[in-house]
Amino acid sequence: MFRHVVCFRLKADEKRKAAQAREKLLSLTAISEVRHIEVGLDSLKSPRSYDVILIVDFDSIKDYKVYDTHELHQPVRKFMHSIVETSVAVDYSLENAAL
Numbered sequence: 001m002f003r004h005v006v007c008f009r010l011k012a013d014e015k016r017k018a019a020q021a022r023e024k025l026l027s028l029t030a031i032s033e034v035r036h037i038e039v040g041l042d043s044l045k046s047p048r049s050y051d052v053i054l055i056v057d058f059d060s061i062k063d064y065k066v067y068d069t070h071e072l073h074q075p076v077r078k079f080m081h082s083i084v085e086t087s088v089a090v091d092y093s094l095e096n097a098a099l
Contacts, residue, residue, distance in 0.1 A: 001058070005089065006054045006089045011083060011085045014083035022052060024079055027076065033070075035059060038053075039053065
């Protein structure tokens with residue numbers, strides 16, 4: 001199993017689009033390689049908070065690579081890039097994760 005995690009900090013004037021971002025990210029479940037997807041919106045609003053988190057699970061890194069270049073992913077990526085100030089990502093194999 002392979003996991004892709006991204007935290008997005010939205011531009012100050014785009015914060016109102018967090019719920020729209022969530023819906024667009026959840027639409028990625030239409031990509032058959034996606035095994036599980038979770039999208040959360042920040043509740044605390046602390047100075048160090050990010051606004052949106054995306055967690056996506058795949059059977060393999062190969063499936064992640066299909067997702068990453070998939071035609072359904074590209075318009076979502078374009079939308080996110082238009083509203084995001086910064087993002088951070090972690091991609092890892094669940095077999096290597098500590099339980």
